[in-house]
Amino acid sequence: xxxxxxxxxxxxxxxxxxxxxxxxxxxxxxxxxxxxxxxxxxxxxxxxxxxxxxxxxxxxxxxxxxxxxxxxxxxxxxxxxxxxxxxxxxxxxxxxxxxxxxxxxxxxxxxxxxxxxxxxxxxxxxxxxxxxxxxxxxxxxxxxxxxxxxxxxxxxxxxxxxxxxxxxxxxxxxxxxxxxxxxxxxxxxxxxxxxxxxxxxxxxxxxxxxxxxxxxxxxxxxxxxxxxxxxxxxxxxxxxxxxxxxxxxxxxxxxxxxx
Numbered sequence: 001x002x003x004x005x006x007x008x009x010x011x012x013x014x015x016x017x018x019x020x021x022x023x024x025x026x027x028x029x030x031x032x033x034x035x036x037x038x039x040x041x042x043x044x045x046x047x048x049x050x051x052x053x054x055x056x057x058x059x060x061x062x063x064x065x066x067x068x069x070x071x072x073x074x075x076x077x078x079x080x081x082x083x084x085x086x087x088x089x090x091x092x093x094x095x096x097x098x099x100x101x102x103x104x105x106x107x108x109x110x111x112x113x114x115x116x117x118x119x120x121x122x123x124x125x126x127x128x129x130x131x132x133x134x135x136x137x138x139x140x141x142x143x144x145x146x147x148x149x150x151x152x153x154x155x156x157x158x159x160x161x162x163x164x165x166x167x168x169x170x171x172x173x174x175x176x177x178x179x180x181x182x183x184x185x186x187x188x189x190x191x192x193x194x195x196x197x198x199x200x201x202x203x204x205x206x207x208x209x210x211x212x213x214x215x216x217x218x219x220x221x222x223x224x225x226x227x228x229x230x231x232x233x234x235x236x237x238x239x240x241x242x243x244x245x246x247x248x249x250x251x252x253x254x255x256x257x258x259x
Contacts, residue, residue, distance in 0.1 A: 001257050004199050006033060007043035007067065007190055007216060009208035010056065013226055016244045017129070026249035027059050032259045034062060041193060042066040043186055045178070045212050046130075047108045047146070048073065053133045070212045071189035072146045072180070073110055082192035083110060086181050088142040090167070094150075094179065095140050097163045101156060106149040107140055114138050122151040122175040129173070148179040170212075187215030194219075205258070207241075207249060209233060224252045 008014055008030065015022050034040050041064055042056055048068050057063070065076040074082035091107065095116055098105045104123045105116045115123065115137045126149070127134050150160060154174060161169060170178040186208075194204055206216030209229030217223040217236040225237035226248050234240045241252035253259045 001222075002036070003038055003205045003222070003258060004203035005039040005041065005064070005194070005197065005205075006030075006258075007041045007186075007193075007204070007206040007220065009206075009210070009213050010042060010044040010046060010051070010054070011130075012209045012228055012244055013207050013213075013249065014056075015054075019245060020131070022055075022059060023244055023247065023249065025247040026244070027061065029250035029253045029259055030061055033253060036259065038258070039064040039197070042068075043190065043206065043208070043213075043216070044068055045070040045172070045184075047113055048111055049113050049135070050130070050132050054131060065193065067186060067189035067193065069108060069146050070178070070184040071186040071215070072184040074189040074192045076193055076196050079196070080110070081196040082189055084146055084180075084182060084184065086145045086147065088145070090164075090181060091140060091145050091148060092142075094148055094164055097160060098150065101152070101159065103150065103152040103156065105151070106135065107143065107145050108147045108149065109143050109145055116140055120151065122153065125175045126151060126173070147184065150177045150179055151175060152177075184212075185215045186212055187217075187219035190216065190219035205256075207252070209244075222256065224249075224256075 067074045072084040106113050114135045168180040168183045202221045204220040205222040206220040207224045208216055209226040214233055214236050222238040224239045224241050225234045226241050227243035241248035
């Protein structure tokens, strides 16, 4: 089946962290899909600066736009179709909490990001694993923010949540946690893109592997989970592809008749 638009998660869907590379067959499959007229979008938990520094725009793919911050931001071309911003008072409170706990934060803005203190071992581990360039360090002065990353061990979670109730916390690794005011949902970012383009969900397909990708199943008519994905995510998928290292993305696109 041919789809008008396709949304692709990045980590463990396009990029294999085990071999530390974008899988060539998957990238070529996305290029072929694009050449056939399908609009292709990045759909990642990464922020915009992380997407750029990670090399997504150096793959030879002409992305029609991106969904970043796990759905907090959605852009078509150069036009924002969704932008969730955080109350500066909440960000300041988080900054104070992190400083008192001796921890670091990454403040994420629609187009940039920065650290509030010098990187410690938890901060360095995050940027090492995700192959991100280390952001600059500067104080928070009320800049518009779409989210916050907290760097610290799981033993910090209870105290952080006690001091900052009513927020949404997603621990993505032993060294870091994503903090949101309202839950960022990739499916809502997809819905905003489809609404702007005037494309029904029946003409959309999504590809992912992790919990934050599950909402793609409701936002698109078809959702493909990579074979290396979480078992719960596989249960909501239209198709479970082979693993990423086994050329799963290209295989799924071919099996579905997309390319």
